[in-house]
Amino acid sequence: MSRHDGPNTYGGPGPAAPRESVLRAVALTRTYGQDDTLVWAVDGVDLDVPEGQTLAVTGPSGCGKSTLLQLLGGLDRPTEGEVWLGGRRVDGLGERALARLRRRSVGFVFQAYHLMDELTAAENVELPALLAGSPARRARARAAGLLERVGLAGRARALPAELSGGQRQRVAIARALVNEPLVVLADEPTGNLDSAATADVLRLFGELRAAGQTLVVVTHDERVAATADRVVSLRDGAVADDLLLTPADTPGLPGLLDWEA
Numbered sequence: 501m502s503r504h505d506g507p508n509t510y511g512g513p514g515p516a517a518p519r520e521s522v523l524r525a526v527a528l529t530r531t532y533g534q535d536d537t538l539v540w541a542v543d544g545v546d547l548d549v550p551e552g553q554t555l556a557v558t559g560p561s562g563c564g565k566s567t568l569l570q571l572l573g574g575l576d577r578p579t580e581g582e583v584w585l586g587g588r589r590v591d592g593l594g595e596r597a598l599a600r601l602r603r604r605s606v607g608f609v610f611q612a613y614h615l616m617d618e619l620t621a622a623e624n625v626e627l628p629a630l631l632a633g634s635p636a637r638r639a640r641a642r643a644a645g646l647l648e649r650v651g652l653a654g655r656a657r658a659l660p661a662e663l664s665g666g667q668r669q670r671v672a673i674a675r676a677l678v679n680e681p682l683v684v685l686a687d688e689p690t691g692n693l694d695s696a697a698t699a700d701v702l703r704l705f706g707e708l709r710a711a712g713q714t715l716v717v718v719t720h721d722e723r724v725a726a727t728a729d730r731v732v733s734l735r736d737g738a739v740a741d742d743l744l745l746t747p748a749d750t751p752g753l754p755g756l757l758d759w760e761a
């Protein structure tokens with residue numbers, strides 16, 4: 501079976517996933533290697549993330565958390581199974597369509613920040629907006645607004661090397677939001693941070709949650725998992741536990757993200 505067997509519905513009408521589902525995995529599988537070295541990094545995961553949900557993914561090292569997140573965000577391709585984003589099947593997309601989808605619809609936050617060293621905080625936040633075709637003035641205004649929201653208005657011209665780890669991660673969160681993504685995917689976002697910086701990131705995630713932003717966070721940190729609506733535990737690439745902490749219909753505070761640039 502090839503990954504290209506599935507229908508490519510991006511941009512077309514195509515069959516729709518349930519409307520309220522922002523992100524959906526169906527029998528998602530990713531193996532590495534072959535024969536003796538075959539590893540089932542993700543092994544038949546079914547997952548449905550409704551709009552506005554904050555989902556924490558936990559589990560021991562090597563259980564497949566990062567691989568799952570990369571499949572969900574189109575950074576990697578499944579060996580088998582389906583990924584649906586915003587009601588469209590995306591696992592069969594070509595490279596260009598997938599890159600476009602990642603840029604416009606997914607905001608990534610990584611443990612190691614992955615900022616561009618030679619760009620200022622503001623330029624790092626602007627870049628994905630410019631790449632998505634936003635006019636320069638609008639991208640600049642949006643970046644400024646987001647840096648203010650993450651408490652870094654005064655450091656907009658700083659280079660990453662001039663910022664603390666917590667400040668870098670807040671820049672990365674602002675960058676993840678610049679194109680108003682359908683979903684923010686974060687892999688161990690507090691893994692390199694001390695308690696104070698972790699608290700800053702958790703406060704920001706709390707604001708996103710209140711604003712109705714769909715968020716998937718891979719984490720070892722119980723403090724992070726405790727702030728989620730739902731906690732999915734992985735073991736050996738499969739879902740071992742799926743715990744709903746907050747009922748799906750808990751109202752957020754709409755409008756927090758709907759500000760004008």
Ligand SMILES: Nc1ncnc2c1ncn2[C@@H]1O[C@H](COP(=O)(O)OP(=O)(O)OP(=O)(O)O)[C@@H](O)[C@H]1O
Pocket residue numbers: 532533539540541559560561562563564565566567568
């Ligand atoms: N590129 C790769 N090539 C081969 N095996 C890989 C590759 N990436 C991951 N794996 C294997 O897939 C499994 C899942 O890895 P993954 O990085 O998803 O785990 P994780 O849960 O994120 O772990 P951690 O908590 O340590 O970050 C592991 O057995 C890992 O060794």
Ligand SMILES: [Mg+2]
Pocket residue numbers: 565566567
């Ligand atoms: Mg990982």
